[in-house]
Amino acid sequence: MNREKALEARYRQLLWAYPKQYRRDRRAEIVGTLLDTAHTDQRRPTVREAATLAVRGLQTRAGTHDAPAADRGLRGALRLAALLMLAYATAGPLVDSGHIIPRIIADGALRYPYELVQPLVTVIVGCAVVAVAAGRYVWGLLAALGALTFTLAVLRFAISYDSATHDVVFPPFELTRDMAAEEPATWLLAFAALLILLALSLNGLDQPTWLWTLLIGTATLVTAGAVGLHRQAHI
Amino acid sequence: MSRARPRPLHGYAIIKRAEELSGGRVRMAAGTLYAALDRLNAEQLLRVEGKVVNGRARRYYDLTDEGVAALRAEADQMLQAARVVTERRAPRVRAVKPA
Structure with missing residues (x-):
């Protein structure tokens, strides 16, 4: 009896990969x-x-477990493309963070206040990769938009800060726009966000989740824009 | 599920039935089985009925009319594909004399 209870507890733990609602509905049956089917x-x-439950659980999270073959292929392709773009977008900030963090540790202080934004971008894009891999597209979309916002902030502040005088002098908006257009990470993050939106629409989101996603996404971008303009107005 | 209109079966019974019918060659993992059942259910090829048997939650799966039609179409297709191989005449083998 103890053996069966212990085995049952282990099987229950293995269902972690499935979404909460699915676990609630189907845990007892599975x-x-x-x-x-277990041996005596x-x-x-x-x-x-264990491997099958982990893979099928992640497929269920991604919403591809019950899709027809053609639809499943499209969703899988969208997810893979979004993951590759996000992974590539992590590379730049990760390399920069690799230079910044050891220097901050060695100096024991920040050289300028915005230095930590780049490591923060790395963490947020990393979160977006994990979220999309786990099929949590809403979180993935918000993280991608957040990373895009911070990437634009890095570009704006990096060319505004004078490390000799410690002054912040914002250049014309057109210069930041041109730099953003030449920065691969901004395009990658924007396209990844678009692909995640497409994946979300294929998954058939309910209306409240759509509204929340749009609201939080728009609020993030508007707040970032407002903060940038506000600071520019004060300098 | 591959016989004409079988009675409704629960998950474990489907695994055992597949194993019996395949002579032990097919042993489905539970995760694979439930993903396939979810897909068939989403395509309305199955109907599902929940019951509690001996204190354990069971869902019984039965083919719908569309499911039976899809099964027969798939079986016919596989049969035709098999015929291409089994009914093909064996190529003649000609002995070659050594030069």
């Missing part, structure tokens, strides 16, 4: 079937069981 002396899940 765990029941797993217990029925089995004490822990087999590697095959």
